[in-house]
Amino acid sequence: MSPRCRPRWRAWRAGWPNVPEPERPPTPLPGGIRVRRARLDDAAALAQIMGHPWVAPQLLQPPLVNEEAWKARLAETLAPGKSDLLLVAEVQRDGDRWAVVGNAGLHPASAAVRRRHVMGLGISVLPDVQRRGVGRALMQALCDYADRWGQVLRIELAVYTDNVAAIALYRGFGFEVEGCHRGYALRDGEYVDALAMARLHPHPPRIGSSEGA
Ligand SMILES: CC(C)(COP(=O)(O)OP(=O)(O)OC[C@H]1O[C@@H](n2cnc3c(N)ncnc32)[C@H](O)[C@@H]1OP(=O)(O)O)[C@@H](O)C(=O)NCCC(=O)NCCS
Numbered sequence: 001m002s003p004r005c006r007p008r009w010r011a012w013r014a015g016w017p018n019v020p021e022p023e024r025p026p027t028p029l030p031g032g033i034r035v036r037r038a039r040l041d042d043a044a045a046l047a048q049i050m051g052h053p054w055v056a057p058q059l060l061q062p063p064l065v066n067e068e069a070w071k072a073r074l075a076e077t078l079a080p081g082k083s084d085l086l087l088v089a090e091v092q093r094d095g096d097r098w099a100v101v102g103n104a105g106l107h108p109a110s111a112a113v114r115r116r117h118v119m120g121l122g123i124s125v126l127p128d129v130q131r132r133g134v135g136r137a138l139m140q141a142l143c144d145y146a147d148r149w150g151q152v153l154r155i156e157l158a159v160y161t162d163n164v165a166a167i168a169l170y171r172g173f174g175f176e177v178e179g180c181h182r183g184y185a186l187r188d189g190e191y192v193d194a195l196a197m198a199r200l201h202p203h204p205p206r207i208g209s210s211e212g213a
Contacts, residue, residue, distance in 0.1 A: 029129065031092035031096070034089065034098060035087055036088060038077075039074075042100055042103075044070075045099070046088075049102065049103060049125070055127065058160060058163050058166065059124060083119075084105060085150065087138055087141055088100045089102035089103070089104075102123070102135065104121070104122065104138035106142055106150065107122070117151065118153070118155075119152050120156055121156070121157045122157070123135060123138055123139065123166070125138075130165070131165075135165075139170075143174075146201070147202070147203075154200055154201070156198040157196075170197050170199075174199045175199040176197065181194045
C-alpha cells in the first residue's frame with residue numbers, strides 16, 4: 001500500500017474526514033421521485049447521465065458513451081434469466097413530464113458459483129438534481145431488493161478516494177471501507193486510487209426463522 005493511500009483509507013475507516021455540508025439546504029423535488037426497473041427505451045437517458053462530463057469521470061465508463069452502446073448493453077442486461085437489477089429514478093421536469101435523472105444497478109460480482117451471494121453496485125445521478133434525494137431513493141430500492149428478494153449477502157463496489165459525495169452516501173447505507181486499490185483506473189490521464197467498500201446483509205434470513213411468529 002502506498003504511503004499516499006494508506007492514511008486516507010485508514011482515516012475513512014475511522015470516520016474521518018467529516019463530510020462537508022452542502023452550500024445550500026437541499027430543496028425537495030416537488031413531485032417526488034419514482035423508482036422503476038430500466039427499460040430498453042431508457043438508453044438515451046442512461047447515455048446522457050453516464051456520459052455527463054461531471055458524472056463520467058467518477059465511473060468506469062469509457063468516454064464518448066452513446067445511445068447505441070447503451071441499447072446494446074441494456075438488451076444484454078435485461079435479457080431473461082439475468083440476475084442483474086437495473087433501476088432508474090424519474091422526477092417531474094417541465095411541468096408534469098416525468099424524466100429519467102438517475103440510475104443504479106446490482107450486477108453479479110463473479111461467475112464463480114461460490115460468489116453467487118455477492119453483487120457489485122453502480123449509481124449515478126444527473127448533476128442538476130444531485131443532493132435532492134435521488135441517490136438515496138435508488139440506494140434504498142437496491143438495498144431493499146438485495147436484503148428481501150435478491151438473495152444477496154454482500155454488496156461490493158469501488159469508489160475513487162476523492163468522491164466525497166458517493167462515499168458519504170454509501171456509508172449512510174452501511175457500507176464499510178475494506179481497503180484501497182492503488183492506481184485503480186486511468187482517469188483523464190492520471191491513475192487514481194479507489195476505496196474498496198462493501199455492505200453485508202444486516203439480518204440474513206434463515207429457513208424456519210419465521211416459525212412461531
Ligand atoms: C453519488 C451520487 C449518486 C449521490 O446522488 P444524490 O442524488 O446527489 O444523493 P442524495 O441527494 O440522495 O444524498 C444522499 C446522501 O449522500 C451524501 N451526499 C450526496 N451528495 C453529497 C455531497 N455533495 N457532499 C457530501 N455528501 C453528499 C449525503 O450523505 C446525503 O445525505 P444528506 O443529503 O441527508 O446529507 C451523485 O453525487 C452522483 O451521481 N455522482 C456522480 C457519479 C458517482 O460518483 N457515482 C458513484 C460512483 S462509485
